[in-house]
Amino acid sequence: MSSAELPKLPISPRIRKSPFFEATRRWGCQSYTVYNHMYLPVFYESPEVDFWHLVKNVTLWDVAVERQVEIKGRDAARLVQYMTPRDLSKMQVDQCRYVLLCEETGGIVNDPVLLKLADDCFWISLADSDVLLWAKGLAAAGGFDVHVSEPDVSPLQVQGPHSRDVVHDLFGHWVGELKYFRFRETELDGIPLIVSRTGWSNELGYEIFLCDGGRGDELWERIMAAGKPYGIRPGAPSTIRRIEAGLLSYGADMDLTVDPFELGLGRLVALDMESDCLSLPALKRIAAEGARREMVGLEIAGPAMPGNEHPWPVHGANGPVLGKVTSAVYSPRLEKNIALALLTKGAVAEGGTVSIEVPGGPRQATVVPFPFYDPQKEIVRAGAA
């Protein structure tokens, strides 16, 4: 469907507004979706124009929809470890970790970034599901001595090759030295913030967590002013860039019916951990039996096509359904249709071909490794050339 034909989205009091919402409208956001009961910008000029600006320059994203669940109190570390099979025993204060939250069956509840603010205080920076309610349920019925809340915290992302210049000019030298997946509390004109070297683009990038929702507009304009010399523009999470990078999207690529091993994320499951963890017994069984499915990369043949609105069925050479395409997009940089698909494990080897049911008839696709685009590899390749 072309963007002219997209349905209209009403602005309703039922759905929350980010502290940056008015700024995103003023700056020309044309399309929003809903994420964690809040409006999320989707594109400004067009998904493709926004993509090029992200990968060549620098962009500012309103991702306040990444709501934080704060777990605080004597049992905070114990409850967080109960929620994720990743071993957190060595996690340091000021450190971020990508974790999978898993339920009793091993199914994935959310794939957030976890921030450790203190030994007894964590933020879970969410993908799209009400982990607040899950954590409240676990804490209340399990007798954990914690306070579970959603604090007044709203992240922005500054993403793109010039992002370091922008945050350097805003915060000074230390931020350029910030290591990957580390954060620091700071302020700007008295606005309380946390700055982390994280993001959802696989470009150089930072997140700026606003800790006073009343000052969103001021912070947005301050960053835009600082970014002006570097050609900053408003942007949003880029489906093109995240699929190129093989970054997974909760709701599309995973949900409660998918386990970590199917995603190739077994490294996030500490099978030998002795701490109490809700999903670990099930995940041990799954590990012993072997995953049923695997996430693979696909290159889809033929002319440029729109991304998938629904999962697309994937068939093997002789017709049987092997699984589904979970996310697909045309990459204007690679000049290819690329996709992630969840297929029966071992059904097709790398280089093998499958057939995909897409609107307008079947298309051939080849199983390829992903990420589809890795800037590090490109640098190496350019250096060798």
Next chain:
Amino acid sequence: MSSAELPKLPISPRIRKSPFFEATRRWGCQSYTVYNHMYLPVFYESPEVDFWHLVKNVTLWDVAVERQVEIKGRDAARLVQYMTPRDLSKMQVDQCRYVLLCEETGGIVNDPVLLKLADDCFWISLADSDVLLWAKGLAAAGGFDVHVSEPDVSPLQVQGPHSRDVVHDLFGHWVGELKYFRFRETELDGIPLIVSRTGWSNELGYEIFLCDGGRGDELWERIMAAGKPYGIRPGAPSTIRRIEAGLLSYGADMDLTVDPFELGLGRLVALDMESDCLSLPALKRIAAEGARREMVGLEIAGPAMPGNEHPWPVHGANGPVLGKVTSAVYSPRLEKNIALALLTKGAVAEGGTVSIEVPGGPRQATVVPFPFYDPQKEIVRAGAA
């Protein structure tokens, strides 16, 4: 904002499609929102044209977003009672109940319709929050012997004065006899269904729960064909009608920070119940201390205005903030701007005036009783006239 200026909503694989989604597009739905991670139709012709059709004729709504949480097993009744302060001890199989689910603080997690399918099996027909995760958390950590799942069940609503004719022609005589908030399992052309006399319009209405997602399109067309003699049209939950009726919307009128007493729904809290219920200790304290706020109806002076995008601050005569308008709309039937507001309890009596901050400057409003429109009263009035 006029509907021409509404932002665009992309159709993404991240957000679920109802089994009726393709039908709603084919039948001309122009606007969707997102509810329980699924697309929800908002209007076809316009909110106003759709409203008139609902109140004068009959409309078919895709409300598959009312996802069901199924609680099944030995401890099902015990867990459901733990989640709601309404006394369920006398609830019968085949009965529906409007309940509030409340957390430890008394705050509202959801305001669903509960269906009792068997002594050990309940469906919670949801408003917009992940009660599935909350229930899973409570069950897992609390050691309840239950299976918590989201079954393949997707409701439609047939609403409007001619709805009984339509369901009568589809299902026969018994359905006309169905009492308010009762349901029955049945089928249509072999499609497994549950039919209940419930709905979100305060018009005569029914819900038809599809129990086989593969047959959504077929069911939609079957109902449309049966409704043709009665002038059925596609429709959607009507903000105009639900505010006229004083029906509350989760996310706008209530959330985790609101308790049942503030909404005037103390009748849904069984303070003397002896069963184990998570929220009851807190609700007893609140009842003893008295609610801090109250939901009131407002008539807003001046010309017809668009509904609220955000909560609107409400000020008393001398300027202090008394609370907020949670939902506002212009009713073309009443030819009035009507609203629900959550104000400091006792701050303004019925007939008193307040000032509301709306886009374009303040407006005066008068506190009035609600529902604003009650067909029963109209019938009485017409009979007396």
